[in-house]
Amino acid sequence: MGLTKTEFFTQEQNQLAAIFKALAHPARIAILQVLIEKDTCICGDIVEELPLAQPTVSQHLKELKSVGLVKGEIEGTSICYCINQETWSQVKHLVDDLFTALSVNQKCCS
Amino acid sequence: MGLTKTEFFTQEQNQLAAIFKALAHPARIAILQVLIEKDTCICGDIVEELPLAQPTVSQHLKELKSVGLVKGEIEGTSICYCINQETWSQVKHLVDDLFTALSVNQKCCS
DNA sequence: CTGTTTTATCGTAATATTACAATATAAATA
DNA sequence: TATTTATATTGTAATATTACGATAAAACAG
Numbered sequence: 711m712g713l714t715k716t717e718f719f720t721q722e723q724n725q726l727a728a729i730f731k732a733l734a735h736p737a738r739i740a741i742l743q744v745l746i747e748k749d750t751c752i753c754g755d756i757v758e759e760l761p762l763a764q765p766t767v768s769q770h771l772k773e774l775k776s777v778g779l780v781k782g783e784i785e786g787t788s789i790c791y792c793i794n795q796e797t798w799s800q801v802k803h804l805v806d807d808l809f810t811a812l813s814v815n816q817k818c819c820s
Numbered sequence: 821m822g823l824t825k826t827e828f829f830t831q832e833q834n835q836l837a838a839i840f841k842a843l844a845h846p847a848r849i850a851i852l853q854v855l856i857e858k859d860t861c862i863c864g865d866i867v868e869e870l871p872l873a874q875p876t877v878s879q880h881l882k883e884l885k886s887v888g889l890v891k892g893e894i895e896g897t898s899i900c901y902c903i904n905q906e907t908w909s910q911v912k913h914l915v916d917d918l919f920t921a922l923s924v925n926q927k928c929c930s
Numbered sequence: 931c932t933g934t935t936t937t938a939t940c941g942t943a944a945t946a947t948t949a950c951a952a953t954a955t956a957a958a959t960a
Numbered sequence: 961t962a963t964t965t966a967t968a969t970t971g972t973a974a975t976a977t978t979a980c981g982a983t984a985a986a987a988c989a990g
Binding site for chain 3: 821822823824825862863864867874875877878879881882892896897898899
Binding site for chain 1: 964965966967968969970977978979980
């Protein structure tokens, strides 16, 4: 018990859930917003913008990286983080499809 | 420790995170898909479509209801569940805004 | 009123997440 | 090489999530 029954759901359902899970924390939303709004995306700058300790931010960045939403490039001593545009459009399409489907059909409870 | 520091984030960040959290489980994605695809949305039918016990499905439905993604109307002995169109469009806009912002700007790591 | 059907709630075990101090690692610089 | 700087990893405590059996509650049928 206590373990999600991943094997009983479709790949699409699991993939969508994994993406949403990565987005399901205000700190990770905040990190993504910082990456958009700031010219620079050095890890240290992200830490300064957030009300969390450095190891915690590092952990959140790791989760965003693990689903491909974000990537990091070594730049001397620092690491430059940014939105991973390659995977981002795929994610956007998956989410768009879900939301569009939900908006179009409505057959009961009206 | 172990508790999300909600109070240090903006209302928008927390709201977005809460919505994504509700979507962050394959069973809840599956429930939403069933609500779209099936003519009927009686709770019992949802339970039959999913590989989970009735109390587990009931718990997932409760979470979807708590963020307003889904609503339920009593219909005799059963309950008719459906997508809550009123809150759905708000959610869609919030998510769209986030995704659009992320797609437009890209200033480094190129 | 009694039994049936349908859904929700309670209790609880297993597992996952969140946060951070302490520490490790890796690159630049003195 | 030793030191500094920037980030990652480890270990761990507190809390949350997931799943389901048992049971309650609510509506209907007889």
